[in-house]
Every structure is written in C-alpha cells, then in structure tokens.
C-alpha cells in the first residue's frame with residue numbers, strides 16, 4: 001500500500017496514526033501540495049478533489065478522503081464496531097469532523113500558521129465564531145463521556161482529535177471547553193508520541209495559496 005501524503009496534513013496524520021495502532025506498514029509518497037503536486041492530471045485520477053491523503057492499494061485502486069480511508073483500514077478491528085448502530089455512531093462523528101471541524105478549526109489553523117490571516121480577513125471573525133460553536137457543541141456532548149462513540153475509543157476519536165487538539169494553534173481559547181480539553185488529554189495518552197505532528201513551517205512553500 002502507498003499513502004500519498006503531505007507532512008503538515010493532519011488529515012493524513014489520522015491515517016498514519018491508525019496504521020501505527022494497527023501495525024500496518026505502507027510506503028509514502030510525499031507531495032508538495034503548495035506547489036500544486038496534488039493538482040496534476042495523474043493525481044486527479046487518484047482523488048477528484050486534488051487533495052491528500054490518498055491510499056493506493058497494491059492493485060492500484062485508490063481511496064481518498066481521510067475518514068473513508070480510516071473506515072477501510074479499521075474494518076474488523078477494535079477501532080470500528082461491527083454492529084450497524086454502533087458503526088453509524090462512529091460514522092456520525094466522522095461526518096461531523098469532515099463537515100464542521102475541517103471548515104473551521106483546520107482552516108483557521110492553516111491560515112494562522114502560514115501567515116494567511118490578512119488575506120482572509122473578511123472571513124476570519126465568522127469562521128472563529130463558527131469554530132467556537134463547534135467546540136461548544138462538542139463540549140456539551142462530551143460532558144460526562146469518555147469517548148465520542150459507544151463509550152469506546154475508535155476512529156471517530158482519532159479523526160476529531162487530529163485538528164481539535166491543535167485548536168489553540170488557530171488562536172482559539174480552549175479554556176471555555178473543559179470537557180473537550182479533558183477528552184483531548186485522554187486521547188493524547190492513548191495515541192502517545194509514535195506519530196508526531198509535522199508543521200507547515202518546515203515547508204518553505206506553505207505560504208502559497210492552495
């Protein structure tokens with residue numbers, strides 16, 4: 001298997017982290033996304049959205065969308081339940097992440113860490129308000145709960161944790177969300193240090209627009 005990846009991608013980090021949990025080995029092809037390497041004709045064949053991560057199977061078939069890759073790889077493991085209702089609750093949080101977390105926390109963090117706040121000034125306050133709303137909703141839900149779905153650590157926690165535990169890097173004040181920070185501490189202990197977060201700063205092209 002091959003993972004098309006970009007070091008600073010937390011969407012790809014989700015896949016790296018699950019592979020570490022499962023002991024799955026794979027090759028990596030690093031793409032310079034800020035230089036357009038995910039927008040070539042060949043790569044659009046692999047992912048119509050022109051983004052990493054993409055998992056290429058040994059027979060050449062490809063899966064895009066980080067959370068779809070998580071479901072594929074977690075099949076039959078402790079990280080994805082078999083029971084249809086429990087599985088749907090995991091999916092619920094994967095869709096929540098793709099819809100609400102990526103468009104708020106992840107985007108704000110990207111702009112903040114790559115010096116793009118000024119060029120996105122018009123959208124900044126609205127996105128920050130939306131991000132606080134997402135964190136507030138998560139906080140209400142997580143109060144009194146250990147994990148996101150079925151009281152079990154799963155790919156749902158990996159996916160939502162990927163950007164949420166870095167929300168302070170989007171200049172979001174986390175002190176208002178104690179249930180989220182408690183959950184972050186719990187997940188941090190489980191994931192450990194095996195798969196470090198990589199930063200945009202190591203990429204001189206990350207100030208480019210995508």
Ligand SMILES: N[C@@H](CCC(=O)N[C@@H](CS)C(=O)NCC(=O)O)C(=O)O
Pocket residue numbers: 006008009010011012033038049050051052053064065066067098102210
């Ligand atoms: N919803 C997608 C988002 C993927 C995504 O935004 N990937 C970024 C890196 S984190 C990317 O490759 N961007 C390049 C581009 O959009 O041109 C997922 O969960 O995989």
